[in-house]
Structures are given as structure tokens and as C-alpha cells.
Amino acid sequence: MADYKLEKLSADTVRVLSAEGVQKAKSGHPGMPMGCADYAFLLWYKYMKHNPKNPKWLARDRFVLSAGHGSMLLYSLLHMFEYGLSMDELKNFRQWGSLTPGHPEFGHTAGIEVTTGPLGSGFASGVGMAMAAKNFAARTGLDKAGLMNHKIYILCSDGCMMEGTTHEAAPLAGHLKLDNIICFYDDNSITIEGSTSLAFSENVGMRYEAYGWRVIHLDNANDMAKVDKALSEAQKSDGRPTIIIGKTVIGFGSPGKAGKASSHGEPLGEDEVLAVKAKLGLENNPPFTVSQEVKDALGKRCKELAADAAKWDIEFQSYLEKNQESAKMLSELLHKPLPENLLQELIKATPVDKPVASRVSGGIVLNRAADLIPALIGGAADLTPSTKTNIKNTTDFSATDRSGRNIHFGVRELGMGFLANGMALYGASIPYSATFFVFSDYMKPAIRLAAIQKLHEVFVFTHDSFYVGEDGPTHEPIEQMAMLRTIPGMTVIRPAEANEVAHAWYAALKSKGPVALLLTRQDLAPIAPELVKNIDLSSGAYVLSSDNGFDLIIIATGSEVELALKSADMLRKEGKKVRVVSMPCQEYFRAQVKSYRDSVIPPSCKKRVSIEAGSTFGWRKFVGDEGLCIGIDHFGASAPYKVLADKFGFTPEKVFAKIKDHFKI
Numbered sequence: 293m294a295d296y297k298l299e300k301l302s303a304d305t306v307r308v309l310s311a312e313g314v315q316k317a318k319s320g321h322p323g324m325p326m327g328c329a330d331y332a333f334l335l336w337y338k339y340m341k342h343n344p345k346n347p348k349w350l351a352r353d354r355f356v357l358s359a360g361h362g363s364m365l366l367y368s369l370l371h372m373f374e375y376g377l378s379m380d381e382l383k384n385f386r387q388w389g390s391l392t393p394g395h396p397e398f399g400h401t402a403g404i405e406v407t408t409g410p411l412g413s414g415f416a417s418g419v420g421m422a423m424a425a426k427n428f429a430a431r432t433g434l435d436k437a438g439l440m441n442h443k444i445y446i447l448c449s450d451g452c453m454m455e456g457t458t459h460e461a462a463p464l465a466g467h468l469k470l471d472n473i474i475c476f477y478d479d480n481s482i483t484i485e486g487s488t489s490l491a492f493s494e495n496v497g498m499r500y501e502a503y504g505w506r507v508i509h510l511d512n513a514n515d516m517a518k519v520d521k522a523l524s525e526a527q528k529s530d531g532r533p534t535i536i537i538g539k540t541v542i543g544f545g546s547p548g549k550a551g552k553a554s555s556h557g558e559p560l561g562e563d564e565v566l567a568v569k570a571k572l573g574l575e576n577n578p579p580f581t582v583s584q585e586v587k588d589a590l591g592k593r594c595k596e597l598a599a600d601a602a603k604w605d606i607e608f609q610s611y612l613e614k615n616q617e618s619a620k621m622l623s624e625l626l627h628k629p630l631p632e633n634l635l636q637e638l639i640k641a642t643p644v645d646k647p648v649a650s651r652v653s654g655g656i657v658l659n660r661a662a663d664l665i666p667a668l669i670g671g672a673a674d675l676t677p678s679t680k681t682n683i684k685n686t687t688d689f690s691a692t693d694r695s696g697r698n699i700h701f702g703v704r705e706l707g708m709g710f711l712a713n714g715m716a717l718y719g720a721s722i723p724y725s726a727t728f729f730v731f732s733d734y735m736k737p738a739i740r741l742a743a744i745q746k747l748h749e750v751f752v753f754t755h756d757s758f759y760v761g762e763d764g765p766t767h768e769p770i771e772q773m774a775m776l777r778t779i780p781g782m783t784v785i786r787p788a789e790a791n792e793v794a795h796a797w798y799a800a801l802k803s804k805g806p807v808a809l810l811l812t813r814q815d816l817a818p819i820a821p822e823l824v825k826n827i828d829l830s831s832g833a834y835v836l837s838s839d840n841g842f843d844l845i846i847i848a849t850g851s852e853v854e855l856a857l858k859s860a861d862m863l864r865k866e867g868k869k870v871r872v873v874s875m876p877c878q879e880y881f882r883a884q885v886k887s888y889r890d891s892v893i894p895p896s897c898k899k900r901v902s903i904e905a906g907s908t909f910g911w912r913k914f915v916g917d918e919g920l921c922i923g924i925d926h927f928g929a930s931a932p933y934k935v936l937a938d939k940f941g942f943t944p945e946k947v948f949a950k951i952k953d954h955f956k957i
Contacts, residue, residue: 420714
């Protein structure tokens with residue numbers, strides 16, 4: 293019978309470091325790290341495959357701290373396991389410029405797999421990672437070689453269990469039999485307001501059994517022997533994802549605050565930190581100390597982990613040398629190269645011989661892109677027949693077919709967003725997700741975190757305006773374009789027709805961060821052949837049509853570009869000189885040098901009009917105080933879309949009349 297003396301000492305060190313870091317910052321959450329230290333340390337020490345010398349080692353298990361407020365737990369582990377996070381960084385917890393921000397941030401600190409904080413988001417992203425891992429292994433053949441069987445370890449809290457996104461992601465994980473997930477639920481029965489009994493009394497184990505998960509009950513997750521037994525059992529897959537429901541004591545080790553809500557989200561207090569150290573037998577250690585015994589043991593373990601990784605690397609290279617097709621696919625998925633002639637290929641595939649909805653041309657372009665870029669993978673929230681986002685030359689990703697590139701997310705928009713984030717984080721795909729644009733409201737938290745993490749993924753939003761028509765105001769997006777454009781780092785592209793759709797997909801595939809493509813339900817006429825040569829989507833806005841000596845500029849996006857051209861023609865018949873600007877992407881345009889922006893929209897021309905079938909919010913900066921913003925600043929209505937266009941003033945005749953009236957011309 294193991295005595296776990298070293299493991300307990302190490303876990304207690306995690307407890308103390310976490311409490312001390314929070315105390316020094318005078319801000320943070322000590323309770324969860326103290327309660328989960330036994331589980332987390334033993335996982336990292338004995339069970340998790342990782343290589344501190346190479347945090348991005350391909351075969352590593354992923355550790356997702358869904359309860360991101362407990363970040364000092366993760367930072368303590370990263371320091372103790374020699375990931376290069378210094379003790380000074382632990383002392384600098386939550387301070388300006390530190391590598392130890394209040395919640396873990398992907399790309400900021402080595403060893404952080406995902407940005408977490410909003411509860412449940414890490415859990416759902418972890419499920420996405422598990423999906424991506426299965427797909428990557430199957431498509432490269434590494435699953436059959438036994439070389440890609442790593443796990444996604446998730447640590448979540450009572451709050452994660454309450455948040456809706458886990459209710460969306462967990463049943464899909466069960467349905468897909470993602471047995472590479474092992475989730476630890478920190479069942480400490482405490483939230484900020486007090487006992488979870490205030491608002492939470494469901495049987496989580498029964499819920500997860502119903503979802504198709506294996507449930508392991510751990511009655512005391514502060515008992516190292518019981519934690520070891522549970523983790524050992526969890527390693528033996530029974531074909532289902534696993535959740536360990538571990539009863540912990542929040543603030544474990546604190547004489548005055550263990551088990552109390554007061555240990556959740558505030559420092560323990562200087563005296564209580566000293567009391568913790570005394571109770572754990574560490575009272576002689578100066579603040580922020582790791583004993584030599586623990587250092588030596590973890591140093592030895594880190595060398596073993598590096599040796600294990602080196603052995604795997606040799607087997608991996610041997611496999612690739614013997615399996616050239618697998619090696620080629622692996623390179624395609626990891627590096628995601630784009631063909632040099634990609635734009636030309638997408639343009640060639642684009643239907644421009646007749647009016648088509650941009651969702652239709654978007655689906656055609658997507659399929660051509662998928663033929664050329666194996667890393668492209670995704671699906672919709674039960675809407676592929678409408679969003680046209682099904683890849684034709686592949687199968688569906690499922691419990692029995694891990695190689696498929698079409699994903700059925702089900703009616704789970706928020707979950708879908710986080711699952712796609714997790715797939716992007718895994719690093720072996722360019723994921724896309726699709727739904728009706730109005731339901732981007734459900735996805736906002738996932739979109740925001742995609743932007744924060746600079747994830748390369750594509751959000752396809754169809755049915756992009758009141759032209760949805762008969763479905764009425766609940767399904768007609770009005771304010772959503774403005775919402776997306778306010779997210780820092782988000783690129784929003786609303787193409788005018790099929791030619792611009794090809795350019796839009798090209799831009800999305802080249803992007804370094806998330807891109808939203810806004811596509812129509814209704815048919816759009818292709819841009820006239822003589823104007824196609826003017827298309828310059830990469831600049832964000834460009835001159836589509838212009839008269840010499842123009843004194844009026846009409847700026848439009850998406851389906852309103854055609855409306856702008858027709859309105860301009862009516863004005864020209866009255867002798868007016870007009871410039872029409874297509875602005876498919878405000879973000880790209882704002883990134884251009886001032887000289888280019890002024891060449892497209894000269895400041896000297898004060899008669900400027902914007903036309904967009906959405907909120908006018910944000911358009912004043914382009915048209916100026918004297919300009920005219922044509923949009924819709926009220927909710928839509930249920931009627932055929934051509935009736936709505938007339939009622940809402942989106943016909944050439946009504947736009948023409950508004951322009952004449954506003955500028956008195």
C-alpha cells in the first residue's frame with residue numbers, strides 16, 4: 293500500500309502556493325485550487341502524458357481548467373513541473389505584464405491550452421478538442437498505429453455544471469462516444485453566494501449517465517489513495533466519455549475557512565495563510581517555497597516525461613517514413629497550407645451566370661475550398677440544408693466514422709461555437725460552424741473567446757437580414773452586424789454576390805483570426821462583368837462604379853450593393869454624378885492607410901450615403917454628420933421579403949427618393 297507521502301507534500305505545496313499567490317495579489321480564488329490540489333497534482337505527476345521541455349509536443353494530453361478562476365492551481369503546477377513559469381511570476385499573480393493573469397490565457401503562458409474564465413466554456417472547448425483529436429488520428433492513420441491515443445482532461449466546477457453550454461456539449465460528447473475525455477467535477481457544494489443548495493439540487497451523475505457518459509463517484513477527492521484509484525479506473529475506456537464526480541472541501545487545509553464560501557473568491561487573510569501552513573506542516577517554509585524534496589522528485593519526473601516523449605518521437609518518425617500518405621495528410625492538417633492559386637480556383641467554381649443567394653454560392657465555394665484544403669472541417673446547428681455548408685466529398689464525423697469532415701452539431705448554437713473553438717485550439721484543422729445569423733446571439737460568448745484567442749475559424753451566418761421574410765422578427769437579424777463589428781479582433785465580411793463570396797472565403801481561409809461570413813437567403817444578381825475587375829475585397833472597401841466629377845457617394849454592403857447600383861443609375865438619369873462603393877468588410881477598410889481610405893471615400897465629398905439591411909449603428913463614421921444612413925433601426929416583420937423591402941424602404945425608387953430629399957438635390 294503506497295503511503296503517498298511525496299504526493300501529499302506536493303499537493304500541499306500547491307495549496308500553499310495558491311493561497312500565497314492570491315494573498316499577495318489581494319485578489320483571486322484560493323478555495324478551488326486548495327480543494328482540487330490532490331487530484332490535479334496526482335494527474336500531472338502520474339497519469340498525464342506531457343513534456344514540460346516541449347509544451348506543444350504533438351502527443352501530449354490536454355489539460356483544460358474549465359473552472360478558470362482557480363488559475364493559481366494551474367500556475368503552481370506549471371511552475372513545479374518546470375514549464376518555465378518562474379516563482380517571480382507566481383508572486384506577480386494578476387499584475388500588469390505578468391504571465392499569471394487572473395484567468396488562464398491561451399498563447400500568453402506556456403502550457404495553457406485554452407483561455408478560460410466564463411464557466412462551462414472550457415468544458416465545451418475540451419469536447420471540441422476531443423472531437424478534433426479523434427478526427428486527426430483517424431485521417432492520418434495514427435489511431436491504428438497506436439500513436440495518437442492521448443486524452444483531454446477537463447477540470448470543472450459546480451458553476452460549469454450549471455451553465456447552459458455544458459448541457460449542450462456533454463450530450464454530444466456522449467452521443468459521439470468520445471472516450472478520450474476524462475472530466476473531473478469538483479463537487480464542493482459551494483458557490484459565491486453560499487451553498488449550492490440555494491439554487492442547484494439536480495443529480496449530476498444521473499444526468500451524465502443519461503447523456504451516455506461513464507460516471508465514477510469519488511466520495512473523498514482529498515484522499516490521495518482514493519484519487520489514485522479513481523484515476524486508474526478512468527484510464528480504462530469503456531467506449532464512453534468519463535466524468536469523475538469528486539467530493540472535495542473548498543479551501544481544504546484552511547482551519548478557519550475550509551468548506552466555506554468565504555474561501556471561494558477572496559484572499560484567506562495573512563493570519564489564515566499562516567494557519568494553513570501550520571496545519572499542513574509547512575510553517576517553517578518562507579513564502580513561495582517549494583521544498584528541495586519536491587523539487588528533486590519533480591525534476592526526476594520531468595526527465596522521465598521527456599524521455600517518454602523522445603521515445604514516442606522516434607516511433608512517430610519511423611511511422612511517417614514508412615507511411616508517406618499519412619505523413620502528407622499530417623502535414624496538411626497541422627500546417628494547413630493554401631494552394632497558391634486558391635483564389636483563382638474559388639473564382640472558377642463560383643456561379644456567376646444567374647442570380648443566386650450568397651448562401652448558395654457560399655456552399656459551392658466552400659466545397660471547392662474543401663477539395664483543396666484537407667484541414668477544412670465543420671458543420672451546422674441542424675441547418676446544413678439551409679446554410680449549404682455540407683461538404684459533399686466526405687462522410688459525417690460520428691461514433692463509428694472518425695474521419696468524416698461533416699459535423700452534425702445538433703440544435704446547439706452556443707455549444708457549437710465552443711466546440712469549433714476547441715477544434716481550432718487542437719491545431720489540426722480550420723473549423724467552420726454555421727447557423728442563421730440571428731442565432732449569433734446564442735453564440736456571442738464563443739465568438740468573443742475565439743477573438744480573444746485569435747483562433748483561425750470561420751463562422752458562417754446565413755439568412756443575414758430582414759429579407760428572411762415570412763419567419764418574422766424573431767428570425768430577422770437587425771442589430772447583429774453591429775454586435776459582431778464591436779468585437780475586437782473579429783473580421784466581419786458581408787459579400788455582395790457570388791464573385792465577392794469567392795473573395796470572402798479566400799480572405800477567411802488566409803486569416804490569422806476568426807472571420808464571420810454573412811450570407812443571404814434571397815438571390816443576388818452577379819456584378820456586371822465589366823465591373824468584376826474592380827473587386828478588391830482584401831481592402832475592405834473599393835470603388836465599384838464611379839463617374840468623373842462625382843459629388844455623391846453611396847456605400848453599401850452585401851445585398852444592398854445591387855440596390856446601390858440601381859439607385860445610382862436612377863440618379864444618373866437625372867444628371868447626377870455618383871460613386872458606388874462596395875464595403876464588404878469594415879475591419880479591412882479601417883486597417884488601410886489613410887491615403888487609400890481617402891481615395892475611396894474622399895473627405896471633400898460630404899454627400900455620402902450608407903445602405904445596409906441592418907442597424908445604422910456605426911455607419912456615421914463613414915458618412916459623416918451631413919450624410920444619410922439608410923438601414924433599419926427597428927425589428928422586422930412577417931411578410932414576403934419583397935413586401936418588406938418596399939415597406940422598409942429598400943427599393944431603388946425609395947432609396948432614390950430618400951437621397952434626393954436628404955440632400956435637396
